Amino acid sequence: MLLCFSSSHRTAEFDLLERLERHAPAVTAALAEQHGIVAGSVVLATCNRFEAYLDVDAQRLAGAATADHVIETVAAASGIDADVLRSSSAVYSDDAVAEHLFSVSSGLESVVVGEGEIAGQVRRALQAARTSGTVTGNLERVFQVASRTSRGVKNQTGIMTAGRSMVRLALELAESRITDWAAVRVLLVGTGKYAGASLAALRERGVVDVQVFSPTGRAAKFALSHDVVPVESDDLLEALGAADLVVTCSAVTDHVITRTLLADAIAAPDAAERRLVIDLGLPRNVDPAVAELRGVELLDLETISIHAPVEELNAAADARELVGAAAAEFAAQSAEQAITPALVALRTHVFGVLDAEIARARSRGDSSEQTEAALRHLAGVLLHTPSVRARELARNGDAQAFVDAAAALFGVEVEEPPRAAGLRAVDDETAAS
Known part of the structure; x- marks a missing residue:
């Protein structure tokens, strides 16, 4: 299950x-x-x-x-x-x-x-x-x-x-704070696929001044392949101070940017007066307390999700229809698979009886290869309709009817009868919506 x-x-x-x-x-x-x-x-x-x-x-x-x-x-x-x-x-x-x-x-x-x-x-x-x-x-x-x-x-x-990705939604929210993307100094924290997507979204908006820092020491490699400037650990404080926009998307489990670190960066003589910090990391890359600092605005995943747009109704409806159809077909195929043991048991029974009769005929000298082939073909033809009907019953959620019929008519028993399909949730108390 x-x-x-x-x-x-x-x-x-x-x-x-x-x-x-x-x-x-x-x-x-x-x-x-x-x-x-x-x-x-x-x-x-x-x-x-x-x-x-x-x-x-x-x-x-x-x-x-x-x-x-x-x-x-x-x-x-x-x-x-x-x-x-x-x-x-x-x-x-x-x-x-x-x-x-x-x-x-x-x-x-x-x-x-x-x-x-x-x-x-x-x-x-x-x-x-x-x-x-x-x-x-x-x-x-x-x-x-x-x-x-x-x-x-x-x-x-x-x-x-x-639909829009989380990165693009975050940058759309940032547009009300940024007037000229080409003049924005960006510090990107992280070097994974999410960082690559973030950099691409930034460049789409005209950003040209990007530095990258990696908590795991991969900044130089990422910078070389993406044509940005790497930042080493010793230079992180200065890079933070100079950045107008900080985008974090690292997979590390500890805060990369703490309140103390950012406060020290802001205190530098030539630091930017205001900065927007977009934290796309989970776990969080940024200590939420940085939002208390003067001139700092923080957009984290929870804040971004509040502003997620309403579904594009037509596209979403079409997509849900396709998903529903795929789920229904998957359930039907699963039900067909569940009936397989009963079908195998019936075929085994029928061909077992046939083999026994052919063996007796051979012992009496009454059998020929042509006769045996014809009998096996006949058995296959007779089993075709029950097999088709079994799958139809299974798709309609009534596979047990076939199992019961096989037992009543032929004495065929199935060790594990097919389960009932279509359970939506374990129960009302366990499944939260």
């Missing part, structure tokens, strides 16, 4: 998401240790959400008990109270997991609807799980379909172009 623990900007404060993101490795390891209950996991940790997609053994713990076990595991690994997690998360099961993941990977659940970064983040989460060996066939399949769905949404709707 698929299960998803989801804590996002829709259900939780950014402080909680920051703590979960910081403990993502510990949570991943803890889930991998739940032998017998959790068969596999994929953990997705971004600036707006923390989610664990799980393949769980529904026979060990049923329904809400499974969800509660997962929440307790996440709580223990992250050091966050389990009751806090329950009130700040949603838990999805079965077919609802696929629909949620498809929506997430298509950018429909992001702070900025249609943002382009999330599809890549979902793919990287899957790759990380592959590397660590925690992916099962069920998880691989749902993530592969999620990737195809997000591409379909991007190609067939205007949601990706209508």
Whole structure:
């Protein structure tokens, strides 16, 4: 059974998401240790959400008990109270997991609807799980379909172009404070893919004066490949003082810019009088207390999310329709797969009876190769309609009817009857909206 623990900007404060993101490795390891209950996991940790997609053994713990076990595991690994997690998360099961993941990977659940970064983040989460060996066939399949769905949404709707990334939204908010982008002196903190996207967005607006600092010592390499000026640790204070705009997007877990550091930079004789600090890091790269300093304005992820635009209604509606169709087809295919053991059992029974009769005919000398081939063909033809009907019943959520019919007519028993599809959430108390 698929299960998803989801804590996002829709259900939780950014402080909680920051703590979960910081403990993502510990949570991943803890889930991998739940032998017998959790068969596999994929953990997705971004600036707006923390989610664990799980393949769980529904026979060990049923329904809400499974969800509660997962929440307790996440709580223990992250050091966050389990009751806090329950009130700040949603838990999805079965077919609802696929629909949620498809929506997430298509950018429909992001702070900025249609943002382009999330599809890549979902793919990287899957790759990380592959590397660590925690992916099962069920998880691989749902993530592969999620990737195809997000591409379909991007190609067939205007949601990706209508939506704006967090970087671009932040810079749009900054436009009311900046009159001439070409004259702005920028300090970029971070050298990852987010930093590259931030630099590209800045240059689109005409920024030419950019310095880059890396808490991990990678500034020189990034500067060389992106044609900007590197800043070493000894020069950070001076660079901070001179910057009109500071954009941080580092993956480090500690504050890169503290109140004390920025206060010292501001105190320099030739420091800029005013500066805007945009903190795109999660965990935060900037101490929120810097906003108390004279001449400093701070835009962090929580502030930016408040100003996220209303959905582009037509594009969003089209995208949600595609996601819904993809989720419905995934559920139907999953239901067909669930009926497979019953179909195999029926075919095994029929061909077993046929083989026994052919063996008796051979012992009497009454069989020929042509007759045997004709009988096997006849058995296949007779099984065709029940097989088609079984898949139709499964797609309509009535697979058990086929299992019962096979047992009543042929005495065929299936050890694990197919589960009922379509559970939307574990229960009303466990799944927060």
